[in-house]
Amino acid sequence: xxxxxxxxxxxxxxxxxxxxxxxxxxxxxxxxxxxxxxxxxxxxxxxxxxxxxxxxxxxxxxxxxxxxxxxxxxxxxxxxxxxxxxxxxxxxxxxxxxxxxxxxxxxxxxxxxxxxxxx
Numbered sequence: 001x002x003x004x005x006x007x008x009x010x011x012x013x014x015x016x017x018x019x020x021x022x023x024x025x026x027x028x029x030x031x032x033x034x035x036x037x038x039x040x041x042x043x044x045x046x047x048x049x050x051x052x053x054x055x056x057x058x059x060x061x062x063x064x065x066x067x068x069x070x071x072x073x074x075x076x077x078x079x080x081x082x083x084x085x086x087x088x089x090x091x092x093x094x095x096x097x098x099x100x101x102x103x104x105x106x107x108x109x110x111x112x113x114x115x116x117x118x119x
Contacts, residue, residue: 002026002108004095009113012085016117020080022095022110030073032106033098036080038091038115048093049080053100063089085117 008020020036036048049069050058057069068081078095092112099106 002029002032002097002106004097004108004110006093006095006110006113009093009115011116011118013119014086014117016085017081017083018085018115020082020093020095020113020115022078022080024076024078024097026076028099029076029097031099031101033100033103034069034071034078035096035098036069036078037094037096038089039094040091043091045094046091051078082115085115087117089115090117091115 003025005023006020008018010018012018031053033050033052035050037045038048039045046060048060048063049067051069051071059067066084071078092114094112095110097108
């Protein structure tokens, strides 16, 4: 099993930047597919970014070019660098981990961290 803990959220002005961190506690971190999701009140959960064990990445169209996901397997951590933030980026951001071999049995989530983009 894997436990995840997000940090780095907060209040930022439009155009500003934040770097979210997700610390993972457990074994086999290096093989997990890591994802960042976000959810705003009254909205569906949205996939923001994905990074595979090999470092391949993908992003939602709404954040492409502004956000960067990365991982540090030596430290069991995944990051989300968020630049040029917009008010519509306001949401609770969640870190997610899945073992690609058994994705339905290894869907782990952190508690979330609030990101608020406002003047």
